[in-house]
Amino acid sequence: MTMVSATADIASAPARRISGRRLWLAALLVFAVVVPLVSSGYHVFQLTQIVMYAIAILGLNLLTGYSGQISLGNGSFYALGAYTAAILMTNAKLPYWATPPIAGAVCFVAGLAFGRSVTRLEGLYLALATYALGVATPQILKLDVLERWTGGNQGVVLSKPTSPFPSLLNDDQWLYFFCLGAAVILFIVAWNIVRGRTGRALIALRNHPIAAGTMGIPVAAYKSATFGLSAMYTGVAGALGALIAGFVGPDSFQIILSIGFLVGGVVGGIASIFGVLFGAAFIELVPDLTKQVSEMSPSLRWLAELQYPAYGVLLIATMLLMPGGMAGLVRSVELRIARHLHHPPRT
């Protein structure tokens, strides 16, 4: 396996590094809480998007990075989550805060069912099946039979959540903290899954399915459970995404959405938990930055059109140059520094 191995640093992580991690985590949380309070509406919106993408990419990483099942169609579960939230809010008149958990549950069941039926598939076949799922999603959403609920081509417009403490937080900030709360819970859950018995089982069945089965890991059950879990994360992100956008429509769920998640996962580090944050920031901010730069002068206008080719180049370059993504890079730099401190080079 040339992919980064998440096992190495479980075994060898010295206690000192964990406290360093805690420090970083605390800094990150302070940043996540303070910055939205002092920044403009648009930046709050961007941060909310980043948090939401982080959840979706985390779902992909659990599935593809940890259990080794390649999914090119996680956008379908995102769409399912988004539509579940939209239908619950418009048809069942549920309050917005109840939708992400229900969307997560619906997607968990759907993911489990899909995962169960494809559990025998090896990497490539799974990639093919999920790719087909991702490509076919907009068509399924446009189905006439479902139009009563999905709104067909028009989609569904949602009312945006309003802040319960308008004097403290405006609506955008409230939505941000709502998403952040969901993300913190989901990150803690993922962290515990990955660092425990289950995580080791997943990594084992990624690295050598046959050996994992021989050791008594129920391969099929773990594989389909991970599929369900991944779909659940993605579905929650989809529900939050629908709340953020205030709209769901079939054409926002093209295959490029799934590819976007893949880009985020790969750039951040496909087998990592916190690399996800970098990946999410990347897919939210880079297109925006390119757009801003290209609007600075007419001679730079071509830049805006090159977003997708740049994604492609980046995917390939990351795989060739730093297959561990940003998380892998940080990890290796950390290790190098640690080694340097313990064994200073002789002069």
Next chain:
Amino acid sequence: MQAFLHQLLSGLANGSIYASVALALVMIFKATHHVNFAQGELAMFSTYVAYTLIHAGVPYWGAFVITLVFSFAIGVAIERLLLRRLRHASALTVVIVFIGLLVIFNGLAGPLFGFTIKEFPTPFAPNASYGSTYLSPHEVGMIGVTLIVLAIVFAFFRFTRLGLAMRASAENPQSSRLVGIRVGWMLALGWGLASVLGAIAGMMAAPSVFLEPNMMVGIVLYGFAAALLGGIDNPWGAPIGGFIVGVLENLAGAYVVGSHLKLALALAVIVAVVVFKPSGLFGRTVVVRV
């Protein structure tokens, strides 16, 4: 009955496109055990090249041949420059690289050639004598071109030394290297040929689906379905799978699900094959030794 026959025959015509794409996929799969997700986008890109040439005044068949040479070169270049480095990489790495290629070609087509949907000419005159009430001349031409191409490909692999060398290096790279075959170049050649097949499919499909950056997305999905149905490691199975899914698509579209669900139908075929018969109709069942 007449309507049914019409659906059946034009299904065969569509199927000929899927057959070429499926054969291209199988060719690369046989040699490298990878599925080229970028196959369709490469074909789309080649079709744009042909369009540009035709609009620059090159006669159709001239542009056709130049495009094939160009596609061959691109296929060889991708193998030599990129895939070669990934010979020992995991399936995930390779899939991600293919997705990268897919995004690059899809994303470049718009800025390079324009985003508007274009009409692509057909070399088969609309009033030619080989047309009939069941099949337009273009559809007849599509089937004809595909059958000729298939015949050439099979003759090449069956009767030439080069074809034999390519088959040998796909079957057993190590022994092939020992008898002096340049396996690396055989792989590159396979990539070039696959890319040529894709380009032919693209140019044949473009008059009916119109030329735009996403024109091959649905077609390549059917190509995947065809390759899987025929058995992804069987070059004979791929074209047969192609014709079957073409007919299936048309009949189901006309009588069962309607034309809005064509992609979902391909999805259903793919899932059904991988779940119930992963080796396809004519594939070899792989037994893994523990």
